[in-house]
Amino acid sequence: MPREALKTLSEPMYYVLLSLTEERCGIEIMSKVNEISGGRVSIGPGTLYTMLSKFESNDLIRCVSVEPKRKNYIITNLGIAMLREEYARIACLAADGRAIMEGLK
């Protein structure tokens, strides 16, 4: 069955990819996402499981090691490229809005 290709990243997806710039397992990803977003974004294990399988089938991440009861993942070059693209888009959004938003004050 052909997998649906990922075109854009949702907010939780962006944070999960960010946290996978270092090798991490499921529970570590969850706490890292929580940490970098300052508790604003939290992600449940079920949602994370679905997301990781989607990322893996799209080659954005890969499984590096399997321990009993846990699998460790890390981002791939393709994943980094996608993350860069998303980062650039968000930065662009912020930059575009800056002049106007600062003018409001």
Add this chain to the structure above:
Amino acid sequence: MKQKNTLKKFISFRYTDLTAVCEYLEEMEAQGWQLVSMGMLSEFRKCEPRKVRYAAELLESASAISNSISDKSQDYIDMCEQAGWEFICNIGKMFIFRTESETAPEIVTDSAEKLADIKKALLKTNFITWLILPVIMIFNFVMQVRANGSIAVLASQYIALATMLLYLLFFLTVILQIAGFIRWYVKAKSAVASGLQIPYVGLKQLRRRKLETYIPLAIIGIILLAASISGIIQGDIIMGAMALIITIFLIAIIALSHLIQKLRVPAIGVIIISVVISIAMMSLITYGLVFTILGVDREQDKIKTDPIFNKAGTLMLNEDSMPISLNDLDIVDDRQEEVNNYVYGSKTILAAKYSYNSELAVMSDNPQGIYYDVYYSNYEFLKKMYIDSLIREAQIVDDLKQEQFGANEAHKLSNADGLSDLMIVYDDYIVVYHYYHDESKPLINSAAKAFQNVLDLS
């Protein structure tokens, strides 16, 4: 301990009821009953009453028909356990977790994803009930109509009426289910779009849903019970026994599917077992239910005892009577014997159709016989349907002078095989004489007149 330590309960749910399942399990545990396993019957163990959180989640990639846990499902379970949820059991695509922790995160934090998974799982698992079964039923119904010639004929058989009623009930249930699901899905979808909570089925609705499962089971049970009792009363051992066998069979199926779920039989095994059971069930229903339980329609060859219209002066359509026999037409003399005279057919509250057959023994120089069907109904549309179906089937239709038969209509229907039938339509009855040709004309003419006499008398 003398007290009961385990409790078995029947829980009926759909994939849209996940929240209600959690609420139910939390309530049970608050009352001191902890879930051990789910299946046809869910098992609870006695525990200290406590407040815990349950989660019932769908794993879309899991098999819907088997409870065996694949490697992928195991990864999923591991991830949830790491996050502080204890895996309890799974039933198809539904996985049940429990946690005492207040801080364990929700398992699914993306409500749009959850809704999409529920939709997919529901459509996949209901594929057979919502699509395949209705198609098979429509096909079966069309075949039945074709085999009998007309719906009007089916209306004279209780088995056909019962089947149609069952189909109708089934279609109604399916339509209600689909409509209910669509209504819920549209609501849920707009709730997700506007960032609101998805309106999942609550515990109250789940309890009501339970009735939807109990009532059909109760109806089947009552039918089976009634069948075995009436079988015993009528002294029909076979009928009683068949009803008993089917009852045992149904109980065995329920027990088996409980076992399948408990033993986590892999999907391929479930498919094989289901196919075997379906075939066994189909043959049992076809040969058992049709011919024994609804025994009213068992085709019976009954030798006519006496032509009742002579004595009683009324026409009574029942299995033991034959309105017109050769004897009644003064064709049988002392030397001759009437043979092969039988009547078969059936009668319902809507219509009756009987077929008659009477022949003279071969010792006659000119062997004669008379074969005819009588169709009776109080309902104009059924009679019209019956007439139309015969006219439609015929190759050539000749309208005859109806006066000579004292009837409303008379048609000669010539069929493809070169034989002709004579259809005479009276006020209440339609009589079809078979094999109408020149030689049999006098015989049929007198039979038709005799029949008219019977109608006049009645």
